[in-house]
Amino acid sequence: MVSLLASAIGFMPFFLFGCTGEIITEKSGHLNLGIPGIICAGGAGGCLAVSIYMNSINGATPNYILLILISIIGAFLLAGLLGSIYAFLTVSLKCNQNISGLALTTFGTGLTQFVMKNFVDINDISTASTLFKLNLPFANSLGWFGEIFLSHGILVYIATAIAIITAYVLNKTKIGLHLRAVGENPAAADAVGIKVDRYKYLAILIGSGIAGLAGCFFILDYIQGGYDSYYIMESLGWLSIALVIFTLWKPNFAIVGSIIFGALYILPNANIVASITTQTAIKKVIELIPYIVTILVLLFISISGSKKAQPPASLGVNYFREER
């Protein structure tokens, strides 16, 4: 049980980055289905940054803080770049959000293959991975507590911090109030002088950047290399969009939700299941659970009719000021 929980938390950042990023985007009224592609691109961006840094130091021992910082920035930038394409298409050109997003996912996975195969050295990635995996030296001496909460790489804690900060900004600050107004009723926000397009652009860019860190985590921390991981990343990327619904658009809930989804992802290969059955069919059924749970949550919020648990009212609808 302890090891399952520890692995679940170990895998949490993937879902949490993706989910937090998508929550920020959706709060502005934009359903970004390009998130899976953006996550992949984030992974490529992180690896690219690592390669450039390793080349520049020419075989010397990499600096821990510098390496982490550079790869996070790399992931954020490349993912943000893809986000800006989406923002330009949907905010400025008012293209259909679903189609733009799906196109972006296809583009993102292709771009990732291209970057990873041509510009990234696998040896650099495995060197960097050991640094990403680095945990507190005294973690193992603290028993089960240490194993569950402290035996992880730095991205686990960064992801949690970002989710908490996002929740605070959304609920307690004026910026958050304005952003939520833009996603709920852009005409109302516009009428009181909020710059609707600026909020939408920033939310999509920052949201995409944060989601990109999920890819950075996946390649550099979880898989530790691996050229073909973007297929897994893409399919898991859809799950982080499902997680947004599961957590009712609340970054705080997303922390718990990510751990649950992480556990469900780990479960089929965990010792607990392995000791009961070896049948692949059952493993595949377990892998389905997150999707089923998401559908149940959708059903539940629909039946409950609670106004506060609903998606942003203008989600998926582009805003034209002069339309009537």
Add this chain to the structure above:
Amino acid sequence: MNNSVALELKNITKTFGKVVANKNVNLTLNKGEILSILGENGSGKTTLMNMISGIYYPDEGQIFIGGEEVIISSPQDAFKYKIGMIHQHFKLVDVFTAAENIVLGVNDKFNLKEVNSRVEEIASKYGFEIDAKKYVYNMAVSEKQTVEIIKVLYRGADILILDEPTAVLTPQETQKLFDVLRKMREDGKSIIIITHKLNEVMEISDRVSILRKGEYVATVDTKDTNEKELTEMMVGKKIDLKIERTETDFDKPLLEIRNLSINGDDGSRKIEDVSFYIRGGEILGVAGIAGCGQKELCEAIAGLRKIENGAICHKGESIVGLPAKEIIDKGISMSFIPEDRLGMGLAPNFSITDNMMLKTYNDNKGPFVDRKTARKNAENLIKKLEIVTPSTETPVRRLSGGNVQKVLVGREIESSPNVIVTAYPVRGLDINSSYAIYNILNDQKANGTGILFIGEDLDVMLALCDKIMVLCHGKNMGIVHAKKTTKEELGLMMTGSLDLAEVKNKEYGKAKDSHLTEKEWNEQQAENENKGGNDNG
């Protein structure tokens, strides 16, 4: 420049493509006065106001505030010049509280406690009632309007523009609003109010400016004019203000409803033990405050909503539980015009032709739709009702509100029904279009059709209807003859202060010459109750 002028517009022109919305409009607004702007639908009132509040930018002309020329290119600019607009369609975020909506976009430090106390301060100054912590989705229409008004006052607005503020209010609520407006005028604020209701113009305003087809006609002092003169200036020709009541011989009851109870979407009781009947050749009006069960009643008759109790009989046959299509085939037509006008009955992106087909698509044989006949019907309708549209193939969303409503009401009548249920058919329409609709209804009445008219303007209902039923919180407060009652009596019944059913100890709404005997009614009700029981179990 006179110091008492708050706002002046000179030669304002605005065009949308080929459509000229405003042409050379001149307007002055003095400090501490209430100015009404009068004009038909599509005469450019709202466009003009949107230019003052920074939503649109004028193509030509100048705007002066306090004697200085200003450029208002965004809502922020408008706030800067202390102009605040209360839109016809409220611009509020449903999931926010009143205070959150009010503080939205204000560049102060964000402290909800301070906001709450300032909101209450403003409210008590002008005599509003508001709970700053209430969520907008829990609010009644009048409360939402209060939030909108406080929103602009919070920003320190000196010039307030209200776009049809009374369209959604009861007479009592309107009086309350007018009291507030008068207090603001005493406080030195300048107010522009747009309304279609002439009696309100006469009551509240100091001066009236009239627009016709985007052009400025004149400004007159309210005390020097009367309703007839204003209408003539607005329409450009002499028209008779009186609504005709076609006198007909009443037939046997067509639609009879007994002890009907209906639940709303949220499961609460919306209609409670209501009985009434409509005879052929009769218009029965339904008066009530918005949201007191009118929508649920319409939907139940049309077969779109399950009833909890009671019976609905058409020519002596129960129609409870029948699918909507069969109810239409029996000749019962329902047209409901919701606040946003497009929400029910028409597909906004469809053309008039396509919308005509929505109800008759099943009539011709074979797998293909009969577009030819539908187009001919659409052309007839356009001619008959003088619908203004470029062609029969224009999406109805592009038509102005009045024309959209004509399409909807026209289509319902095209199917020659024997019972018409119509809710708010003249909502937001100007005088000419409203009269066109009244004439349609009177024609139908003369043909022996029974009409259930759910309305909001009591003056109109008193003139048009034969009898008026008043609902309060879903209860029948009594059915009165339109000739024998007064507006005040109806107002008291609407708010629940007067319950005629109780006062006169009389059960309303049961016809003596009913199609069914008492015994048969009881059997009907018992049967429906069983049905309901089965559904729930």
